[in-house]
Amino acid sequence: MLKDITLGQFFPGTSLVHRLDPRTKLLCVVLYIAALFTAAGWVSYAVVFALLAVAVGISRIGVKALLRGMKPVVVILVFTGALNLFYTQTGTELVHLGFLHITTGGLERAFFMVTRILMLISGTFLLTYTTSPIALTDGLEHLLGPLKLLKVPVHDLAMMMSIALRFIPTLIExxxxxMSAQKARGADFEGGSLLDKARAMVPLMVPLFVSAFRRADELATAMECRCYHGGEGRTRLKQLRFQAADWAVLALFVALLALIVVLKLRFRV
Amino acid sequence: MEPILETKKLCCTYSVGTPFEHRALIDVDFRAYPGEYLGIIGHTGSGKSTLIQHLNALLKPSSGQVLLHGEDIWANAKATRMARFKVGLVFQYPEYQLFEETVYKDIAFGPKNMRLDAREIDRRVHEAAYFAGLTDDQLQKSPFELSGGQKRRVAIAGVIAMGPEVLILDEPTAGLDPVGRESILRNIRQFHDAKNATIIIVSHSMEDMARVADRIVVMNDARIPLQGTPREVFSHAEELRAMGLSVPQITQIFHRLRALGLGVDESVYTLKEAKEALLALKRRD
Known part of the structure; x- marks a missing residue:
């Protein structure tokens, strides 16, 4: 049951998408999201979708893996779709069922909203599927570097994030x-009322917290033993360097955003 | 004699239909008899832990059966629940499962889940604490104040308090010092003798197994290739070595002596036997 969580899952690979600098990928995702939210019509959506499709194709992640990650958002998708479908009353009326009216405008809007969410999630999934958590936090730390001038503890935040990501599988295990140990003592995690279920969590949560604190303590000691004292003067084993491909891909995504903005302002499509 | 706990053609496959598919048990026929002290050995990943989690219905077989007193523990919900209570399972490093405010309450968790009345729970907590080697004044302490070894005793008491007919312990002595190991094994032996309970100990320490077990089951690659009395099992030194296991050090010495041409019995596996064998050899000279 717990093993199905795909949060931040990384599929190692050697495709171009995998090899890009994490900073490039992060910036591209930001540009991509901006383009997605600027897109105003069929043409714009088609352009953004084409780019996504090409990126997914190159990454060799497979549509199946992407779709599997969509499961938790199905409710949101249905909800968004339904709301937009029934509450947008423009264009010609198609169906009339009592108090429900479905119009062409509503249909179009619902389609765009659902597509937007799907594409938004696919894009960000592609990032986490092709970038290891370590590379991701590394990239993030670099990109947020300028905030250091404002006394934001960028390095510490990045370190906290990579530790958190690292420990998710450990905590799941x-x-x-x-859970098995308490079940062996007759604990029941499934049956009963909501209150019973909440009460049943105590034998699970207490040991889990205790062990999380113990691990944190041990990890802190281990880090200090290796002279960790924050980001100051710390050098890296793996230096991030932009390659030609990174510049090209970045240029492509900037062009994408520019194109979508032009399409919206000049042609409204 | 009828086995108290038995598996028939038990199979377990993890992550079916994914690239991570893994067969942890293949057609395992396992038997434990009433009152016996059984050891299960095998190296990491041989399927030991998976097997014992099937024995008290924590895992459901992919195929095959688990029988308790000859009845399938998955026949109905009641049978499954009974299996959880009759077959007590102490996990590896069980000290990390403690959660209550006091040792007493933690030991009482299992009996409470069995819906016993307060007096019976009280009796069982005290009895279990005695078998696990805990003193009365420790019962009112917080389990988090105790040392690692004492915490483990609390966890073992928590399972004994459920009054299991079969007590399974996964590496109960892992990470303890020699004195702690001895003392825990002695406590388990006491429980076994007093209640005539069936004990199943999982370990990869041949030395411990040789000392305590009546019978040994060897697991390797999801199967049981060898089982029998320690003497029978240790006579297959070559096969054990091929599985990444070894025979007890004393047995190794006698194998070596025999290889050097001395007429000794190579199935010796306790210190006492070794002494007698060597004295006999001396007399013969």
Missing amino acids: ETDKI
């Missing part, structure tokens, strides 16, 4: 283990 631990939860599984403690």
Whole structure:
């Protein structure tokens, strides 16, 4: 049950998308999202979708893996779709069922909203699927570097993030283990009322917290033993360097955003 | 004799239909008899832990059966629940499962889930604490104040308090010092003798197994290639070595002595036997 969580899952690979600098990928995702939210019509959506499709194709991640990650958002998709479908009353009326009216305008709007969410998630998934958590936080730390001037502890935040990501699988495994141990003592995690279920979580949460704190303590000691004292003067094993491909891809995404803006302002499509 | 716990053609496959598909148990026929002290050995990943989690219905077989007193533990919900209570399972490093405010309450968690009345729970907590080697004044302490070894005793008491007919312990002595190991094994032996319970100990320490077990089951690559009395099992030194296991050090010495041409019995596996064998050899000279 717990093993199905795909949060931040990384599929190692050697495709062009995998090899890009994490900073490039992060910036491209930002540009991509901006383009997606600027897109105003069929043509713009088609252009953005084409780019996404090409990126997914190159990454060799497979549509199946992308779609599997969509499961948790199905509710949001249905909700968004339904709201837009029934509350937009423009264009000609297609169906009339009591108090429900479905119009061409509503249909179009619902389609765009659902497509937008799907494409938004696919784009960000493509980022986490092709970039290891370490590379991701590395890139993030570099990109947020300028904030250091404003006394934002960028390095510490990045370090916290990579530690958190690193420990998600460990904690999941631990939860599984403690759950089995308590089940062996007759604990019941499934049945009963909501209150019973909440109460049943105590034998799970207490040991989990205790062990999380213990791990944090041990990790802190291990880091200090290796002279960790924050980001100051710290050098890196893997230096991030922009390659020609990174510049090209960045240029492509800037062009994408520019194109979408022009399409919106001049042609409204 | 009828086995108390038995598996028939038990199979377990993890992550079916994904690239991570893994067969953890293949047609395993396992038997434990009433009152016996059984050891399961095998190296990491051989399927030991998966097997014992099937024995008290924590895992559902992919195929095959698990029988308790000859009845399928998955026949109905009641049978499954009974299996959880009758077959007590102490996990590896069980000290990390403690959660209550006091040791007493933590040991009482299992009996409470069995919906016993307060007096019976009280009796069982005290009895279990005694078998696990805990003192009465420790019962009112917080489990988090205790040392690692004492915490483990609390966790073992928590399972004993459920009054299991079969007690399974996964590496109960892992990470303890020699004195702690001895003392825990002695406590388990006491429980076994007093209640005539069936004990199943999972370990990869041949030395411990040789000392305590009546019978040994060897697991390798999701199967049981060898089982029998320690003497029978240790006579297959070559096969054990091929599985990444070894025979006890004393047995190794006697294998070596025999290879050097001395007429000794190579199935010796306890210190006492070794002494007698060597004295006999001396007399013969």
